[in-house]
Amino acid sequence: MALPIEETNLAHIGSTTDHALKALAASIDFHWSDAGTTPGLQIWRVENKRTDNDNPDFGIEAWPEEMYGQFHRGDSYIVLLTTKEEEGDGLLWDVFFWIGSESSQDEYGVAAYKANELDDLLGGSPVQHREIEGNESDEFVSCFPDGIRYLEGGVDSGFRKVGTNNTDYITRLYRIRKKPGHHPARCFEVPLKCSSLNDGDAFLLDAGDKIYTWFGSSVSAFERNKSASVAHNLHQNRLGHCDLILGVEDDNEEFWSALGGKGEIQPAVDDVEESEAEKKMYICSNESGKVTVKLVELSRDSLESNRVCLVDAGTNVYIWVGKESSKDEQQFAMMVVQRYLKALERDLTTCVTRVNEGCESRCKAFGKVF
Incomplete structure (x- = not known):
């Protein structure tokens, strides 16, 4: 199927809004000075401010270590996990951007943009994950041995x-x-x-x-x-x-x-396990000013080095980025994932993981899809 470019966030790439966001990000007095230099966990919170004239003034602030594992529902965060290679002295990175259920679209956009910026800083080799409050991947949850707590509102109410x-x-x-x-x-x-x-x-x-x-x-x-x-x-x-x-x-x-006094206790809430959706695979490109999404056979043989592939595995969606894909296709892979999920009628709380060609072994769940 072919989607008109205006139906995806690709329509904003190169637009005035896009350039303004990039200019704002570039003007922020923030540096990834020690990001990913040593094994461990680092977290930054997206700041969503506006000036008296209602102009956006976004930034990122380091999250205090004593607050690791605690996330405000009204905020978005970037989490960087740095680990050592099993063999050798090299470093491996996982970049997560976490979106609270009450986080604004502005914050989501900045989180995705800054996650890509950090990804570029680390040479484009990290595995990148989009995490949604309450539906986080096992990889994200494992970063916090003491568990995750969700706090109401934004950080200012903490x-x-x-x-x-x-x-x-x-x-x-x-x-x-x-x-x-x-x-x-x-x-x-x-x-x-x-x-x-x-x-x-x-x-x-x-x-x-x-x-x-x-x-x-x-x-x-x-x-x-x-x-x-x-x-x-x-x-x-x-x-x-x-x-x-x-x-x-x-x-x-x-x-x-x-609690304001003892009252009647509500009955247990029944949860229904979601049935596993049919697995599908698509080849994505943005040639001729339109985003083309082509359904292909779910097979490793369908992965094309000059394209970006979207693998819908039901509760998880994987974006596989070929080594020879265009820069535009690589950039829109995570930035417009919400639009793709909507177009493919997938739940917007679905976890999304971006895997680069050659790094498939870093994401074992992706290998199990085929």
Whole structure:
């Protein structure tokens, strides 16, 4: 099938908006000075600001290490994982850009652009991943052994400063939930009220000086254990300067008071496992001013070095970039993935991974598709 260029973000490449974004990115006083130079994890948050005249003023700010694994739903982030080669002294990189469910389109665009900028800085060799809140890949989740926590709003709502030396933690309620299938449990911030509780999940109340866990009547052992693990990690991070109450009883007045009083508990929420979609493969190009998406046989033999290939594996989509593909095709591969998912009627929360020709061994899941 052929898609008119105006139906994809390719229409913006070379446009005034595109040039303005590039000029803004170039003017930002930020340097990837130590990015990817040593093994480890590095995270940057996309800043979304506007001037008094409503002109965009975007940037990237290093995310504090003590906040690693915590992401605001209203923000977007770039995560760089640097590892050593199994043989030799070389370095390998994975670039993830994480999109919160409440993150703006502006932030998404800057995150994707800066991820490509970092990719270029590292010689175009990283495996690049688009991650969506609540649907992250196993590769992304494994970067955070202590788990992932989702915070409400943007980073500006994170903490209240009291005086000059103290931080007053905002009381937060988290829902620990394991989605069907192989996905690990996630820790979502939910409204601070009793009606947020349900019988099917575990919950954690972080009141700063006290950390509580509460379990629904039909909670799974996995969710119960995960909530205890998160609570212990919080306790340890505060050097034990808080009380830990695991398994709140019905008569714990402080717990229920923090939720606005005890009320009716909601029933368990049933999740339906998504059926695996039919796997498909497409060859993509942008010749003649149009984006051409050609359905081909799902086979390694269909991969063409002078093209970009899109492999729709259902819950995951892979973009394979041939060594001889054009620069434009390489650039639009990740930047317009949302438009492709829409055109191919794929869920916009689908994980997307970009794999360069010759680096397939770095992405074992891609090899299992064929």
